[in-house]
Amino acid sequence: MTRTTDLVALNDWYVVAFTSEIPKGHSETTVLLGQSLVIYRGWDGEFQCALAHGDGHPPPLVRQKYGFLWVSLGRPDHDIVSVPEFSEHERRFIHRGRIGVPSSGQRVIENFFDLSHFSFVHTGTLGGYESAEVPKYSVEFREQERELWAVGCSFVQPKASAAAGAASTIYYDYRIPSPFISIIYKDSLVRPGRKDLIGLFIQPHDEESCTVHSFALVHDEQNVSTHILHFYHEIFAQDRSILLHQTPKKLPVSPRREIPTISDASSIAYRRWLDRSGLQFGLDRASA
């Protein structure tokens, strides 16, 4: 595996571990953007991260935030994504685990904010054959084009979460604050007017494989964590069965490579936004 030379990719922050999974005095190896890393947690609980094969590159930057360990291999000109809900303490935090996917991180992100697959891939939970229509939503850029949002999304869901008792129309906003991060803000079924969050922090190993680190911040005091996790893992396993069989694994940016429709407004915006960002890593830039 070779370290990418793509500066846009290098100058960003990525989650590489869930901090409580690495005991004090232990080390772990992992790969980010083609670069092998050694993560070490000292007896004081602090983390260090070193390049396994330095080759003259600067040492990685390391931060702990939201319970995750974040690393940058380059010189990021922005901070780690701000998610104020982590400090609001009204929701329950659930570490949804890490799941490897042999595809580009961008394919995973796009699948995450895609509404029109619910009826076919998550039949009986997030969608149903009889209610496959995707209502109109809008796409916005926020924070000086630093973030992409799909807002006002809605969908009829037979079982929207582990806490759901009956079918209901669920309202969502999707936030994509970086090419490899997406967070859903979804109507809570338990506390009307409040939002549950589900987020993906993608660790791209190389252009065609990644680990998905994931969390939820939910209003659910009823279900035990295992029950909630079972629900999530069922959903993720269904998505994974799609991600394994898409070609190419890198995300095509040209609309002539993959024909979109109206409900793909967020996907079209994501691909254009990635194209404009100058990112090369994980993108298929062939024109036809």
Add this chain to the structure above:
Amino acid sequence: MSSDASTLTLRNPWSWYPVVATKDLERGTLAPVVLNGERLVVWRSAAGRASAWSDRCPHRGMRLSFGAVHQETLICPYHGWTFADDAYCVRIPAHPGVAPSRAARARVYPTAEADGYVWVCLGEPSTAAPSAQPGYRAVRTLHFSHPLEDVVAAFMTIPLQLETGRAVSLPTEIEWTRKADGPSVAERTIASSAALWAEFEAPGMIVCEARRDGENFSYFIRLQPTESGSCAVHAAWPGSDSLSFNRALIRFRNDLQQPEIASRLRDMRHKLHELMPVHLAGLIQGEAP
């Protein structure tokens, strides 16, 4: 089958190749197949029409072979896009009232059904669909993890053994006959205990006649280039006892794993190469051992 000899190769894009036996593709079902490195979905509608498309949804690149046949349509498993048998998308469930764009079309390959097989051409066919060989029945398709060229050499020089327990018979002498009127190469092997007459026809069809206990029996071998380094063999014969033919094919494939045979195959491949007329030489050239 006849075509311009100078344009022949084992993997040319204007030839027809069998990809699945008619009997193995029932109405309302589909099969993923690989033809010369291209992933295809072959499917048969409820009315019985067979089609071969690129195994990739034009919308988001999902493999269509994970989808389902419904009546005269094929449905992608990812977003339910529904394609009619002309490969145009006719329904996008996310937008029931909207006519799909004409750009939303799966890639179609020329497909024909003849002689017990579904045939596909990856480019523009230079000949009509393959003609029938009356009397032969498609028995089975076997996948070989050997280069296509080795499998050609094997079928042209080693006869199938219908009886169990008989050692594989390697050729001791090969006699070549070149047909004057076409691209075919007739090749005769005289082995120690069995004789084989094998004739090579374009683009990957071998007609074999083997002798057993003084009687001759014949079979058809049609080759499908799949991934590099492997191929599929579609075998047909006129007999009613398909079980013994079937077993003979499996033993034949197992025999190719023997080191002695593997080294002989390399020799055979080179020998065939030397003996082939110049315009056919590329057929069995392959990589140097």
